[in-house]
Amino acid sequence: MPEHKIRVLIAKPGLDGHDRGAKIIARALRDAGMEVIYTGLRQTPEMIASAAEQEDVDVIGLSILSGAHNTLCPQLMGLLRAKHMDDVTVLVGGIIPEADIPGLKKAGIAEVFLPGTSTQEIVDFVRSHVRNRD
Amino acid sequence: MSDEKLANSSAEIEALRSPRRPVRFTTVSGHPIRQLYAPADLANWDPQRDLGQPGEPPYTRGIHPTMYRGRLWTMRQFAGFGTAEDTNARFRYLLAQGQTGLSVAFDLPSLMGYDSDHSLSRGEVGKCGVAVSSLADMEALFDRIPLAEVTTSMTINSPAAIIWAMYLAVAEKQGADWKLLSGTLQNDILKEYIAQKEYIYPPEPSLRLVIDTFEFGTRHTPRFNPISISGYHIREAGSTAIQELAFTLRDGIEYIERGMRRGLAVDDFAPRLSFFFNAHNDFFEEIAKYRAARRIWQREMRERFGAKNPRSWALRFHAQTAGCSLTAQQPYNNVVRTAIQALAAVMGGTQSLHTNSLDEAWALPTEFAATLALRTQQIIAYESGVTNTADPLGGSYFVEGLTNEVEQGAREYIQKIDALGGMVAAIERSYPQREIAEASYRYQQAVDRKEKIIVGVNEYVSEEKPLEVLQIDESVALRQAQRLRRLRDERSGQEVRRRLDGLMRAAEGTDNLMPHLYEAVKAYATLGEICDALRTVFGAYEEVAIT
Numbered sequence: 001m002p003e004h005k006i007r008v009l010i011a012k013p014g015l016d017g018h019d020r021g022a023k024i025i026a027r028a029l030r031d032a033g034m035e036v037i038y039t040g041l042r043q044t045p046e047m048i049a050s051a052a053e054q055e056d057v058d059v060i061g062l063s064i065l066s067g068a069h070n071t072l073c074p075q076l077m078g079l080l081r082a083k084h085m086d087d088v089t090v091l092v093g094g095i096i097p098e099a100d101i102p103g104l105k106k107a108g109i110a111e112v113f114l115p116g117t118s119t120q121e122i123v124d125f126v127r128s129h130v131r132n133r134d
Numbered sequence: 135m136s137d138e139k140l141a142n143s144s145a146e147i148e149a150l151r152s153p154r155r156p157v158r159f160t161t162v163s164g165h166p167i168r169q170l171y172a173p174a175d176l177a178n179w180d181p182q183r184d185l186g187q188p189g190e191p192p193y194t195r196g197i198h199p200t201m202y203r204g205r206l207w208t209m210r211q212f213a214g215f216g217t218a219e220d221t222n223a224r225f226r227y228l229l230a231q232g233q234t235g236l237s238v239a240f241d242l243p244s245l246m247g248y249d250s251d252h253s254l255s256r257g258e259v260g261k262c263g264v265a266v267s268s269l270a271d272m273e274a275l276f277d278r279i280p281l282a283e284v285t286t287s288m289t290i291n292s293p294a295a296i297i298w299a300m301y302l303a304v305a306e307k308q309g310a311d312w313k314l315l316s317g318t319l320q321n322d323i324l325k326e327y328i329a330q331k332e333y334i335y336p337p338e339p340s341l342r343l344v345i346d347t348f349e350f351g352t353r354h355t356p357r358f359n360p361i362s363i364s365g366y367h368i369r370e371a372g373s374t375a376i377q378e379l380a381f382t383l384r385d386g387i388e389y390i391e392r393g394m395r396r397g398l399a400v401d402d403f404a405p406r407l408s409f410f411f412n413a414h415n416d417f418f419e420e421i422a423k424y425r426a427a428r429r430i431w432q433r434e435m436r437e438r439f440g441a442k443n444p445r446s447w448a449l450r451f452h453a454q455t456a457g458c459s460l461t462a463q464q465p466y467n468n469v470v471r472t473a474i475q476a477l478a479a480v481m482g483g484t485q486s487l488h489t490n491s492l493d494e495a496w497a498l499p500t501e502f503a504a505t506l507a508l509r510t511q512q513i514i515a516y517e518s519g520v521t522n523t524a525d526p527l528g529g530s531y532f533v534e535g536l537t538n539e540v541e542q543g544a545r546e547y548i549q550k551i552d553a554l555g556g557m558v559a560a561i562e563r564s565y566p567q568r569e570i571a572e573a574s575y576r577y578q579q580a581v582d583r584k585e586k587i588i589v590g591v592n593e594y595v596s597e598e599k600p601l602e603v604l605q606i607d608e609s610v611a612l613r614q615a616q617r618l619r620r621l622r623d624e625r626s627g628q629e630v631r632r633r634l635d636g637l638m639r640a641a642e643g644t645d646n647l648m649p650h651l652y653e654a655v656k657a658y659a660t661l662g663e664i665c666d667a668l669r670t671v672f673g674a675y676e677e678v679a680i681t
Contacts, residue, residue: 010681015242015258017331019679020372020458023571024578026681040679041331042246044254066242067497067606071257097497098600115462115495116591118582 006130007057011039011048013076016066021093025061028119029126045072049079052088058130061122064094069104077108089129093117158585162416163374164576165539171531179534184429188524191436193428194537195525196483197448202521208486209511210287210452214239214264215498216610218274221264225279227501233508235317237287237488238275239263240297245332247293247665250614260610262498263289267614268660270621272300273307282310286317287362287452287486292334294321295343296664299651302355318359318408318452321347324385325364327561329371329570331677334665337558339672343647344389345396348403350648359408361389362452368566369412370458372574375423376540378412380547381557381566383430387548388557390439400439404446413479413487414456415471418536421527424482426541427451430548452486453479462495464590465601473510480514481527487511497603564680571680618660625658633657634667641671 010026012019019041030036037055039048052060064072073092080088092104093113101112111125159167168175179185186192189199198204211233214221225236241263243255249267250259259265266272276286281304290297298319305315323340326333333340344361351360365382373381386407393403411427413420431449435441455475460468469492476489489507491499499507520526527533554560561567580586587593633654640650654664 015246015248015254015332016262017326017333018370019331020370020574023681024372024575027575028578030681036681038679038681041677042254066258067261068242068257071608095495095497097603097605099603099605115460116588118592119578120582 006034006059006126007055008034008036008059008061008126009039009048009052009055009057010036010061010063011043011051012041012063013043013045013048013072014064014066014068015042016064016068017041018065019063021065022061022063024119025063025093025122028123029061032123034126045076045079048076049083049085052080053083053085057088059089059091059126062090062092062094064092064096067095069094069096070100073104073109074107080108089126091122091125093122161375161419162414162577162586163376163419163573164580165374165376165419165543167536171535173531175531175535176538179538181529184538185528185534191444191447192432193448194425195528197428197450197485199524201483201524202480202515203524206515206521207480207484208235208285209233209508209515210235210237210486210488211504211508212237212239212287212289212454212488213504214241215262215604215606216260216264217613218264218266218271219277220260220610222275222277222279224501224504228504228508229279229284231505231508232512235285235287235486236279238289240288240290241265242332243267244297244661245290245292247334247661247669249618249660249662250611251618252662255611259614260606265610265614266297266300267618267662268621268658269300269303269655270617270658272297272304276304276308280310281305281308282314287320288317289320291320291323291326291330291332292340293661293665294319295347295648296651296655296661298347298360299648299655302652303656312355314357315355316357318362319347320364320410321361322364322385322410324388324557324561325367325382327675327677328368328381328385328566329373330367333675333677335668335672336675337561339641339668340675341392341558345392346646346648348389348393348406349396349398349646351406352398352403356406359406362408362410363389364410366410366412366454368570369414369456371570372458372577373570374573375414375416375419376543377547377566377569377573379423379427379430379540380544380551382409382411383427383434383544384548384551384557386431387434387438390435391556394439400435400441401443401446404435404439404441405443409449409451411451411453412456413453413475413484415459415475417474417478418533419540420475420478421482421533422536422540424451424453424479424484425525425533425537426544428483429537430541430544450485452488453482453484454488455479455490457490457494460490460492460495461588461591464596464598465492465495467590468492468495469506469510472507473514476510477514477518477520480520483525493601493603496601498606500602500604564678568680621658621660629657630654630659630663634659634663637664638667638671641668
């Protein structure tokens with residue numbers, strides 16, 4: 001039986017259009033053999049939660065550079081809990097002040113990746129943290 | 135000549151004996167650089183034709199005969215956060231510190247045409263710029279700043295015409311003569327589809343709004359630049375230097391074509407089109423880019439459009455150091471990066487410059503960081519000596535050779551986009567978007583493999599203490615929501631409705647929309663209401679996302 005391919009949703013929540021990071025991560029995870037779905041720009045937390053549910057993903061990667069992370073991340077985590085999707089690993093990358101990281105982790109974000117992170121680091125994190133759901 | 139040849143070949147023989155590091159010598163864009171540039175590299179180069187004099191075509195050496203001996207560049211620090219009052223205080227602080235021009239950063243709801251109290255604005259109000267939802271906010275933003283005496287740059291694109299109408303209304307209330315107003319509206323919608331992605335409407339109605347501002351400006355604001363054709367964001371999205379140059383100039387060509395199609399004479403509006411380039415890490419590549427930009431533009435203006443006025447030929451530009459080059463790790467290193475980048479912009483002959491702050495990979499800059507960034511420019515201007523002569527690097531084999539190579543690369547891209555039927559057609563096929571995404575991924579791979587070294591990130595990593603950064607809390611959104619409630623209570627709802635209806639009718643036809651927008655903002659219709667009215671007529675744009 002073939003190994004389960006890790007399924008990842010890369011999402012750009014909020015109004016920001018800076019998608020360089022999101023696109024690089026989508027491509028790097030795909031090159032690493034994962035199934036990657038990219039939502040496109042300006043997704044509300046509701047849209048992201050329902051896309052994650054429909055696509056049955058293991059991981060959600062959020063790219064936020066606009067400073068809206070403290071509002072958008074807890075909102076998404078609440079929606080995922082309501083859908084009983086607590087087993088989905090949620091990652092955030094972008095411009096995130098260090099002081100905000102503990103709050104985001106408390107809200108259920110598995111890891112925050114700052115500028116300068118190598119794509120390999122993210123690939124490794126995803127591989128080692130996604131629970132085997134088969 | 136034979137002596138030079140001899141020197142060249144003996145240098146090459148000497149070089150063969152010397153050791154070489156096992157790296158590929160390329161620019162940050164991946165452009166290969168040779169071991170030595172010598173007369174042979176400039177075989178087809180004619181200094182009369184290709185270099186000329188500063189202030190004369192082809193403007194390779196700069197657009198003014200005396201360059202910075204005549205006047206220094208404008209030190210224009212982009213600023214905006216929180217409410218209009220917060221940003222007004224920062225502006226007045228920066229002016230007191232010797233800054234010579236204002237530059238407004240708007241928050242994302244304003245950039246996307248939503249009021250601060252819209253549900254999609256949640257979490258974004260006042261975060262990456264100032265929140266401006268109506269003329270009342272604009273009045274507070276420029277309180278006690280005389281618009282006839284400062285020059286103001288406004289980084290706004292899709293709603294640019296509306297924000298400009300607000301600016302003109304504030305000027306009128308201050309009693310400032312529109313003919314004296316000076317500044318720049320970014321208003322470059324094409325690069326939004328290509329790179330920055332803050333679009334609202336589809337390309338055609340968006341371009342109509344841009345040309346409306348050109349037409350209005352030629353009649354009413356002869357000293358205002360209605361557009362800043364921007365490569366900055368294209369580069370930030372991951373393009374190479376050559377792509378940045380080519381896509382930006384091709385956007386410029388598109389705007390000129392559209393203006394002429396509207397019936398404007400090229401020499402009536404081309405002199406007021408300005409440009410905006412990135413100042414990235416690779417010192418010589420950036421200088422070559424600015425020099426090539428001027429040379430290509432003057433040729434395009436003369437040959438493609440038949441412009442007769444030398445002011446139409448001369449490419450004026452603003453530069454900003456590369457935000458994407460800033461590292462979160464060892465943030466004080468960013469001061470050094472920014473200084474090198476700023477020096478490149480100055481050596482390349484910029485008219486105006488923004489230097490980034492050391493903390494911007496973490497958050498918006500603190501006052502301390504923003505001041506240090508401004509001081510960096512002042513040190514270059516007053517201490518380095520590079521301003522004493524025009525085009526100090528002109529005639530360098532390397533700089534002239536690289537200028538030729540960058541120009542050639544850009545011209546090939548411009549021809550390709552011409553063949554695709556112009557920039558709108560190219561955008562619709564995702565051509566520039568795909569080229570940028572490829573370049574961006576190639577660069578990331580080079581960094582991941584340590585083929586490109588970033589100090590403090592993939593080499594020379596060390597432990598460090600967290601930085602103190604600017605925090606913007608949610609009280610801004612609350613204050614904005616209260617202000618909007620009060621505004622909607624106090625204004626005449628009937629007048630607002632009438633003006634919005636008039637605007638929509640005009641939008642369905644072919645009228646210039648500027649006068650209609652001006653009446654709507656003066657009635658205190660909000661930015662969101664006006665953008666919604668136009669959304670009803672124009673529709674909204676959705677891109678095909680490529681990854």
